[in-house]
Amino acid sequence: MAVYTEVSFEDLERLLREYDIGTPLAFKGIAEGVENSNFYLQTDRGAFILTLYEKRVSPGDLPFYLGLMEHLARRGIDCPLPVPTRQGALSSSLNRRSCAIVTFLNGLSVRRPSALHCTNAGAALARLHQAGEGFALTRANALGPAGWKPLAEACIAHADSVEDGLATLVGEQLGAITAAWPALPNGVIHADLFPDNVLFMREEVSGVIDFYFACNDMFAYDLAVMLNSWCFEMDGSYNLTKGMALIQGYRAVRPLSQDEIAAMPVLMRGAALRFLLTRLFDLVHHDPNALVMPKDPKEYSKKLRFHMKVKDAREYGFE
């Protein structure tokens, strides 16, 4: 989390001529989100985030991400609202990068969510799933089963140097999970709703951010991503109380079918494998000059091994 591309006052002034959002009062690079450069921008009309999209976000996907945020915000979801240029475009360019300005949301993310945080975040995910309905654009999940194989091939040779037996685990699970992958109700999902991407005021959700992995996929998979990232303790144990709380929060807004519940064990393994693979890839291909420390893939191999012992969705807190 760092600022990759500098933006000078002069760059900012030039960019703001394209927008009708007032005079800048403050402008600071902030450490946030995936590998983009983000800036806090305050003008006499409000607070905004300026994002410069670095290599991980393909410019071709921007209409989907920005259009989705606009769609969701107009349907009452507390997410950043892209600010259009005077010409009506949702994005522009600066210093040879695509960029966008979105509204700034108040609130703070929690590192160790309580059960109440989990309930409220689960409900926020379900509301997001419902509000995504009717969004005109679609985007395939590049990090779904079809994307796992090439990812694995690009780093499997180094897997055992990260953790003994990791190459075998990845190879076997990739085949098994892909073969058992279900087809369930789907629509627009966030696909990365980790605790850092949910803002709270006290215990209430005040915002959902970072839509740069959003795509069309199964709703229940999105729930599996959340259970993986919200309900494990630092020591690797699954906190059933938090799991039940998150699931209950979700189901109170959007009911789950018996098929969705029955598929949870394989969805949990798939979600764990997805983050295991991207973290392994990032670690193996880590540029020592890069500004970001790679996250530990072993956190997710541990979760994957946990899920492999699960026989029934009830073990996660589904009733």
Added chain:
Amino acid sequence: MAVYTEVSFEDLERLLREYDIGTPLAFKGIAEGVENSNFYLQTDRGAFILTLYEKRVSPGDLPFYLGLMEHLARRGIDCPLPVPTRQGALSSSLNRRSCAIVTFLNGLSVRRPSALHCTNAGAALARLHQAGEGFALTRANALGPAGWKPLAEACIAHADSVEDGLATLVGEQLGAITAAWPALPNGVIHADLFPDNVLFMREEVSGVIDFYFACNDMFAYDLAVMLNSWCFEMDGSYNLTKGMALIQGYRAVRPLSQDEIAAMPVLMRGAALRFLLTRLFDLVHHDPNALVMPKDPKEYSKKLRFHMKVKDAREYGFE
């Protein structure tokens, strides 16, 4: 510029119990300043910066830095005002680091200052020199002549790999500048007033920030640091118009003696050598896993070589 130490919501809540500054509404790591971790903090009572001091700032120097900001702010200088804890302390600690909360200042720094920016920034430096009078604490300049020799010894062996002939340049100039180093009117100086450390609203100075090199030294040396960092163009040429503008802005507030003016050529060389040495040191000792890209020492060897040809302060724009 990055965030080195993470601060969770829970850490922040714990810290804010020590302060009487309201309820947090937003909290973001920001990329700013020397090697500290900085966070933008908004509460229902105002906007603040939380700084966690990393290795470069010695905890023993904090009373000087924070006390100075308080002293200057109370004398009308637009600088961050440290917020005391309920117990009246200007600093606290968080995640095994000393930390402080200061008021947030509006304004934006410029990368390519105009002559008018230079005039106004020069005047701000002179006001700062005057306002420092009467501050009770003192701190020696660790990066003055006495500090150059150990710095040079710690990196001179690698100097020629950075630039051909750099070891000879540093060795000769270190001796020559130290021998010719003057004794002139002194007091509290900023010692690092680069363009990133001055905030503007339109062309007016709205704030001076980053006091973590402040110390007691010659006022004219502080002016030399500014001329070095504000008045050279990207191509290495000295912009006499900007030099004259900055000097004029300074002298309109605090007159310079003939001794101070006559000493400018050696002060300019000393200021250039100081930044050349710290940049060289940082480059040579750069940890490839560090979050910050080392700045280019060659920018300052070029400036030093320029100053070596200067015979008279008039060449910088002094009349």
